[in-house]
Amino acid sequence: xxxxxxxxxxxxxxxxxxxxxxxxxxxxxxxxxxxxxxxxxxxxxxxxxxxxxxxxxxxxxxxxxxxxxxxxxxxxxxxxxxxxxxxxxxxxxxxxxxxxxxxxxxxxxxxxxxxxxxxxxxxxxxxxxxxxxxxxxxxxxxxxxxxxxxxxxxxxxxxxxxxxxxxxxxxxxxxxxxxxxxxxxxxxxxxxxxxxxxxxxxxxxxxxxxxxxxxxxxxxxxxxxxxxxxxxxxxxxxxxxxxxxxxxxxxxxxxxxxxxxx
Numbered sequence: 001x002x003x004x005x006x007x008x009x010x011x012x013x014x015x016x017x018x019x020x021x022x023x024x025x026x027x028x029x030x031x032x033x034x035x036x037x038x039x040x041x042x043x044x045x046x047x048x049x050x051x052x053x054x055x056x057x058x059x060x061x062x063x064x065x066x067x068x069x070x071x072x073x074x075x076x077x078x079x080x081x082x083x084x085x086x087x088x089x090x091x092x093x094x095x096x097x098x099x100x101x102x103x104x105x106x107x108x109x110x111x112x113x114x115x116x117x118x119x120x121x122x123x124x125x126x127x128x129x130x131x132x133x134x135x136x137x138x139x140x141x142x143x144x145x146x147x148x149x150x151x152x153x154x155x156x157x158x159x160x161x162x163x164x165x166x167x168x169x170x171x172x173x174x175x176x177x178x179x180x181x182x183x184x185x186x187x188x189x190x191x192x193x194x195x196x197x198x199x200x201x202x203x204x205x206x207x208x209x210x211x212x213x214x215x216x217x218x219x220x221x222x223x224x225x226x227x228x229x230x231x232x233x234x235x236x237x238x239x240x241x242x243x244x245x246x247x248x249x250x251x252x253x254x255x256x257x258x259x260x261x262x
Contacts, residue, residue, distance in 0.1 A: 002035070002113040004106055005233075006135035010155035012122035014141045014148055015172045019202065020119040021049045025216040026230035028083035032114040035074065037086045037106065039131040040121040041097055044088035051078060052085055061089035064101040070108045084113075099130045106134040115233075124158055132159065137166040139199070143173045144185040149193055156194060168199040170229065175204050176243035187240070200229030203243040 007020045017040075024036045038046035038060070047053040058073035063086075070086065077083035086109070089096075106116060118135055121127035132138065138159050142152035152169070159167050171190055178184035191197050205222040216226045224241060231237035 002110045002116045003137060004110070004116045004118065004135045005137045005139055006039075006118045006120050006131045007139050007141060008120035008128065008131065008155060008159075009122070009141045009148070010124055010151035010158075011148060014143045015202075016122075016141050017045050017049055017119050019139075019141055019170060019172060020117050021046065022216045022222070022226045023229060023233070024083060024115070024117050025077075025080065026226045027115055027233065028077070028080040029216065029227070030230055030234065031082070032234070033082045033112070034115045034117065035084045035086060035109055035113045037109075037116060037118045038088035039102070039118050039127060040088055041094050041127065042089065042092045043121065044090055046119050047075070047085060047087040050075075050085050052076075053087075056087045059087045059089040060102075060105065061092050061096055063105055064097045070105050071112070074109075094126050097130070099126075099133055102130045103134040124155065132162050132164070136164065137168070138162075138164055139168045139170055141170050141172050142190065142194070144171060144175075144179075144190060146185075149185070149190060153194055156196065167196070168233075169194060169196045170200040170202065171198050172202045173204040174201055174243040176245070177247045179244045180247045186244070198240055199232045201225060201241050201243055202229070203241070 007016050009016055020036055024034045028034045036046060038044050047056055052075045055075050058068040062068050063070050063073050074084040074086055109116060118131045120131040140152050140155050142148045156167060171187060175184050179186045187201055202222055202225045205220055216223050228239060228241045
């Protein structure tokens, strides 16, 4: 049976979809069979980030209406044969897919994959409930700013009322140079505020932002962090990527000054 993990945050703009895509790619690169489900009904973005939007024939709404089986709606990744996407629908409404429908779809795919990652919509309304109920684990995504941290705290508290096996934390868009100078919350600060240690830390990376696509199979600054996160999810490691190490010491200060200039 698959580990069904919902990627959530409580607010938009923290990089849930990008993290879902890149974590799924990292797990697939490590030999795991992975399915990514876009849980944001009507605002589908996961197929675009995965660059498979032109290959979509059926979507999750078609599955819920019985027009096709769940496996028929899956779109295989362009590069990795063990990575699939179940796209959301364009222009649909939240009410068109019930919580039970969504849960059944995820459950029906359970035996075909090692991991099912569900990209949760922003907020904590019906879409949130639908995605969480269909999962066995959760990853809460936050960024190092106070509003995102507060929302993450509320999300973690809400998730604790569900029957989940694990609730993990990923800190996204960390600027190591700003952490060293005290201008940004550190991993320790965020862990203390949320009372949970992160399973992964992803650095702010212009390559990810500009490409609006998966970059794990390329040489980007975030690649090592996503691969490390995948190892931690799989249980083969417990090392969290250190975004600040290269900005410490004399050479680090030089790098930090250069980064500010660029």
